[in-house]
Amino acid sequence: MKNAPHNIYIHVPYCISKCNYCAFFSAACATPDWDKYTADICDEIQFWAQKLGRTDVPTVFVGGGTPSLMPVACFEKIMNTIRNNFNLLADVEITIESNPGTLDAEKLRAFCAAGANRLSVGVQSLSDEKLKFLGRRHSVADALNLLDTAQKMGLRVSADFIYGLPGDEVADVINLCEQINKLGLQHCSMYELTIEPDTPFGKMNLNMPDNETMAQMYLAISDTLNIPRYEVSNDATPGNECRHNQNVWDGDAYIGIGRGAAGRVFMDGIWYEQLGNGARFEKLSDTARAVEMILTGLRTIRGCRLTDTIKNVIDMDWARNNPSQVQINDDRISATPNGMLILDEVVVKLVK
Numbered sequence: 643m644k645n646a647p648h649n650i651y652i653h654v655p656y657c658i659s660k661c662n663y664c665a666f667f668s669a670a671c672a673t674p675d676w677d678k679y680t681a682d683i684c685d686e687i688q689f690w691a692q693k694l695g696r697t698d699v700p701t702v703f704v705g706g707g708t709p710s711l712m713p714v715a716c717f718e719k720i721m722n723t724i725r726n727n728f729n730l731l732a733d734v735e736i737t738i739e740s741n742p743g744t745l746d747a748e749k750l751r752a753f754c755a756a757g758a759n760r761l762s763v764g765v766q767s768l769s770d771e772k773l774k775f776l777g778r779r780h781s782v783a784d785a786l787n788l789l790d791t792a793q794k795m796g797l798r799v800s801a802d803f804i805y806g807l808p809g810d811e812v813a814d815v816i817n818l819c820e821q822i823n824k825l826g827l828q829h830c831s832m833y834e835l836t837i838e839p840d841t842p843f844g845k846m847n848l849n850m851p852d853n854e855t856m857a858q859m860y861l862a863i864s865d866t867l868n869i870p871r872y873e874v875s876n877d878a879t880p881g882n883e884c885r886h887n888q889n890v891w892d893g894d895a896y897i898g899i900g901r902g903a904a905g906r907v908f909m910d911g912i913w914y915e916q917l918g919n920g921a922r923f924e925k926l927s928d929t930a931r932a933v934e935m936i937l938t939g940l941r942t943i944r945g946c947r948l949t950d951t952i953k954n955v956i957d958m959d960w961a962r963n964n965p966s967q968v969q970i971n972d973d974r975i976s977a978t979p980n981g982m983l984i985l986d987e988v989v990v991k992l993v994k
């Protein structure tokens with residue numbers, strides 16, 4: 643029997659330098675051995691094709707790190723290996739993450755010729771002063787240029803932003819959203835700045851906005867941004883959601899390729915967790931997989947699918963008795979706007 647469709651995530655763990663807040667799996671290395679890394683990625687793709695067979699692939703997401711640093715020839719080789727080993731669907735979504743200052747029009751055109759049809763840009767702030775504070779290497783002008791270039795090429799474009807910096811007030815977030823509204827974006831991601839211990843910010847004593855202010859900022863984004871929210875940190879006009887992330891959040895299978903990549907593979911009726919390095923994986927119990935699906939599904943506005951396995955791990959009585967926090971519609975359970983603000987608490991009460 644043919645295995646289920648698998649989305650593919652490819653991790654490119656290299657950046658020119660590390661940003662002050664970054665806890666992602668990435669290393670400051672502007673000139674890695676790209677040929678070796680590409681060969682390793684292609685080996686992993688072939689390994690999974692042998693395990694799973696020629697399954698359908700609805701989406702490919704190349705994330706990082708800074709994938710836009712990668713030579714186009716490497717991306718071409720990776721895409722050809724995927725095409726030769728899997729069945730890329732006709733409407734496949736292929737996203738590349740990028741950082742301003744690492745991608746010009748010519749290189750972007752070449753990535754598109756090799757298959758990319760969606761670009762995610764790490765804009766992060768529309769203030770040069772804040773970009774410098776975050777440890778970003780680019781300017782606002784660099785970011786706006788890249789967005790403009792990609793939009794003019796007709797690509798689907800997304801931009802990432804960070805809010806809730808030390809000293810930020812709700813008015814700053816409203817101002818940021820008003821500026822974003824002028825950019826003509828169909829998709830953006832709004833991430834709250836979180837301070838991770840092993841980062842330069844983690845070693846500084848930063849005066850962060852308190853929880854109440856952060857909650858007000860979250861609500862101000864919904865009120866001000868003219869792009870609707872479809873996940874806690876993601877906003878898109880209808881039909882322009884990131885299909886890769888939506889599939890993953892909805893509990894579909896995905897293969898993680900490359901150092902530090904996570905994956906959830908569904909093989910011969912069994913779920914497996916990949917252990918951060920290609921070929922290593924171990925079995926996941928149905929309960930563990932169901933809890934993961936609740937955690938990711940409830941972060942989305944459309945909520946989590948109510949499969950039989952999921953019904954077995956949630957307290958349906960609690961769900962029915964707390965309509966101010968969760969709602970059940972047809973075959974899905976979702977958090978209400980109030981529930982979204984206290985999602986961690988909701989999940990703890992919901993899961994038996």
Ligand code: SF4
Pocket residue numbers: 656657659660661664665666668706707708741764
């Ligand atoms: S560009 Fe992204 S992955 Fe690279 S160091 Fe900065 S935040 Fe981390």
